[in-house]
Amino acid sequence: MTDFRALKSGAAVRRASLLCGGLFMALGAMSLVEALRIKDAWQGARLMPVALGVTLVALGIGHLVPSMAGRAAVPAWPDASARRRVALMFGVLALYVGGMPYLGFLLATALFVLVLLRALGSYSWPVTLALTGAIAIASYVIFVHWLAMPVPSGFLGA
Amino acid sequence: METLGFLLHGFAQALTLQNLLFALIGSVLGTLVGVLPGIGPTSGIAILLPLTGFLQPAPAIIMLAAIYYGAMYGGSTTAILVNIPGEVASVVTTLDGYQMARQGRAGPALAIAAISSFVAGTLGLVGLTFFAPPLADMALRIGPPEYFGLVVLSFSVVVSLSGASLLKGLSAASLGALVALVGLDPMSGVRRFAFGSSDLLAGIDFIAVIIGLFAITEVLIGVEESVTAVSMAALGKLMPRWDELRACLGTMVRATGVGFFLGLLPGCTPGAISFVSYDVEKRWSRTPERFGHGAIEGVAAPEGANNATTSGGFVPLFALGLPATPALAVLLSGLMIYGLQPGPLLFEKQPGFVWTVIASMYIGNVMLLILNLPLVGLWARLVRVPYAVMAPLILIFSVLGAFSVRNSFFDVGMALVFGGVGYAMIKLGYPTAPLVLALILTPMLESALRQSLAMAHGSPLILVTRPIALILILAGLALTAWSLLARRRR
Numbered sequence: 001m002t003d004f005r006a007l008k009s010g011a012a013v014r015r016a017s018l019l020c021g022g023l024f025m026a027l028g029a030m031s032l033v034e035a036l037r038i039k040d041a042w043q044g045a046r047l048m049p050v051a052l053g054v055t056l057v058a059l060g061i062g063h064l065v066p067s068m069a070g071r072a073a074v075p076a077w078p079d080a081s082a083r084r085r086v087a088l089m090f091g092v093l094a095l096y097v098g099g100m101p102y103l104g105f106l107l108a109t110a111l112f113v114l115v116l117l118r119a120l121g122s123y124s125w126p127v128t129l130a131l132t133g134a135i136a137i138a139s140y141v142i143f144v145h146w147l148a149m150p151v152p153s154g155f156l157g158a
Numbered sequence: 159m160e161t162l163g164f165l166l167h168g169f170a171q172a173l174t175l176q177n178l179l180f181a182l183i184g185s186v187l188g189t190l191v192g193v194l195p196g197i198g199p200t201s202g203i204a205i206l207l208p209l210t211g212f213l214q215p216a217p218a219i220i221m222l223a224a225i226y227y228g229a230m231y232g233g234s235t236t237a238i239l240v241n242i243p244g245e246v247a248s249v250v251t252t253l254d255g256y257q258m259a260r261q262g263r264a265g266p267a268l269a270i271a272a273i274s275s276f277v278a279g280t281l282g283l284v285g286l287t288f289f290a291p292p293l294a295d296m297a298l299r300i301g302p303p304e305y306f307g308l309v310v311l312s313f314s315v316v317v318s319l320s321g322a323s324l325l326k327g328l329s330a331a332s333l334g335a336l337v338a339l340v341g342l343d344p345m346s347g348v349r350r351f352a353f354g355s356s357d358l359l360a361g362i363d364f365i366a367v368i369i370g371l372f373a374i375t376e377v378l379i380g381v382e383e384s385v386t387a388v389s390m391a392a393l394g395k396l397m398p399r400w401d402e403l404r405a406c407l408g409t410m411v412r413a414t415g416v417g418f419f420l421g422l423l424p425g426c427t428p429g430a431i432s433f434v435s436y437d438v439e440k441r442w443s444r445t446p447e448r449f450g451h452g453a454i455e456g457v458a459a460p461e462g463a464n465n466a467t468t469s470g471g472f473v474p475l476f477a478l479g480l481p482a483t484p485a486l487a488v489l490l491s492g493l494m495i496y497g498l499q500p501g502p503l504l505f506e507k508q509p510g511f512v513w514t515v516i517a518s519m520y521i522g523n524v525m526l527l528i529l530n531l532p533l534v535g536l537w538a539r540l541v542r543v544p545y546a547v548m549a550p551l552i553l554i555f556s557v558l559g560a561f562s563v564r565n566s567f568f569d570v571g572m573a574l575v576f577g578g579v580g581y582a583m584i585k586l587g588y589p590t591a592p593l594v595l596a597l598i599l600t601p602m603l604e605s606a607l608r609q610s611l612a613m614a615h616g617s618p619l620i621l622v623t624r625p626i627a628l629i630l631i632l633a634g635l636a637l638t639a640w641s642l643l644a645r646r647r648r
Binding site: 030049096 | 325328329332333335336339343345346348350351374377378381382383384544545546547549550551553554557558561562565567570571574577578581585586587600604607608611612616
């Protein structure tokens with residue numbers, strides 16, 4: 001009887017190996033091109049890029065050799081809903097970082113905490129708002145007020 | 159006997175109320191500096207140095223030194239509890255410490271980190287007390303070819319950190335080496351992998367990479383798995399069991415040896431040394447398969463080594479005026495501000511000052527143990543904080559930690575990128591520890607190799623004609639072969 005699960009995991013390993021092998025070969029090629037660009041003696045600034053380029057290309061080829069890559073573990077990609085949660089978390093984090101210069105540390109942090117508390121927790125609105133205020137204000141007092149970290153102040157001036 | 163007399167006199171001075179107070183302030187600040195990611199002992203000492211202007215030299219240096227070794231104690235706390243290394247030297251502590259926390263054993267992990275830090279830090283101070291001048295002389299004989307040998311030896315650790323697939327471990331290490339090369343070449347000033355970006359020209363900061371790989375990745379995995387807290391397991395006993403303490407005694411002694419002797423060498427950072435110590439312990443163990451899954455020795459070894467390293471680093475600093483780490487370089491400038499010229503004559507001309515500072519370090523280590531052990535219960539309870547609250551806190555700390563390095567959003571962006579890279583690596587079965595190790599070692603490897611070649615007018619034979627260098631390289635190759643054979647047998 002055909003073991004479809006084994007076939008599926010075998011295909012996933014091969015796909016991941018191909019992808020990673022290609023990526024490492026590309027990085028190796030980039031390193032070698034960079035070494036060619038550098039005008040210096042062989043034992044100078046180009047020594048490591050050359051050595052590393054060759055190593056990366058060899059490792060990339062290694063990924064494509066089934067006997068070497070075949071021992072690799074099956075990629076443990078999450079299911080669709082977990083993938084959505086991870087993407088949402090990463091997106092919210094990116095928005096927090098990207099929005100901080102415009103909104104300022106305090107407001108951006110408060111919004112960030114509010115979104116995460118709603119997305120990850122199951123608190124009532126009053127508790128969510130109280131936690132949001134406590135975390136945002138405590139971080140502001142410790143890092144900006146006491147440690148004088150020059151974070152953006154945004155249009156609110158905080 | 160003369161040394162003992164000087165030390166006792168130092169204790170008499172260090173035990174005055176003023177010196178005790180500044181040792182305590184330094185220890186507390188050092189612990190805080192260690193706990194907060196991104197704010198290391200170097201920046202901690204640099205920030206406080208101008209503020210010590212009103213003090214006498216002894217209390218000022220006592221406080222600054224306490225910040226340095228106190229940071230090594232504090233760095234383990236977040237590494238164990240939430241997988242964020244507070245210090246570069248605590249990266250290895252995450253491997254087993256965080257696993258222990260997830261198993262509900264945060265208390266014993268935190269306690270063994272404090273105890274091992276105390277034991278190794280104190281044993282290292284004994285070395286500093288009795289052997290400083292001869293050891294400093296020895297360390298001075300280590301040239302670039304010998305450094306190259308040392309780095310080759312350290313790189314052999316990659317094999318044992320590789321996990322299930324050697325190919326993936328080596329690939330991760332190569333990725334780390336590539337990241338380390340980005341920016342201006344420190345020897346010739348040539349641009350490498352900058353692609354016209356002024357931000358990349360300054361290089362990719364180590365802290366941003368660590369924050370991304372460990373903290374952000376960990377949150378992404380936590381969200382994926384819908385965890386409700388770092389650990390929901392019962393907290394159990396807060397202190398390690400007697401049999402664990404007994405087992406860790408040898409670990410602490412070995413960690414002291416590794417940390418202290420490698421710490422004598424300028425350029426050998428606590429980050430690299432803690433990796434070596436972890437590897438030594440894994441090889442020594444009869445059950446190496448426990449490492450990476452919550453082995454208590456895996457916490458004791460790096461934490462002991464990084465504290466012994468701080469003691470070792472004071473040997474070349476006091477005896478030769480050579481700082482082994484960037485934090486000690488800032489401390490050296492502090493000594494010079496006070497008109498103290500570290501070097502062979504410091505022990506003769508300023509014995510009162512030197513021995514007071516050394517004695518204060520013994521006292522500071524005791525203070526740190528007393529400060530840290532009672533807090534174990536409090537810290538350990540943090541793993542039960544709901545993840546909905548913990549995740550934003552970790553991420554705010556991560557963003558601020560990355561930002562604080564150079565006050566730049568580029569570093570925060572890099573932390574985000576490496577958060578994504580770390581997540582993909584874990585999902586694809588690539589270990590992240592070799593990447594971090596290569597990131598630490600590659601600049602050392604490159605400068606040692608190029609300086610060696612320059613010394614020999616381009617001939618690589620210099621690496622095999624100097625006996626110490628040759629022995630170290632052969633030892634590195636032998637350890638690699640041993641690890642490969644052990645893997646094959648498994």
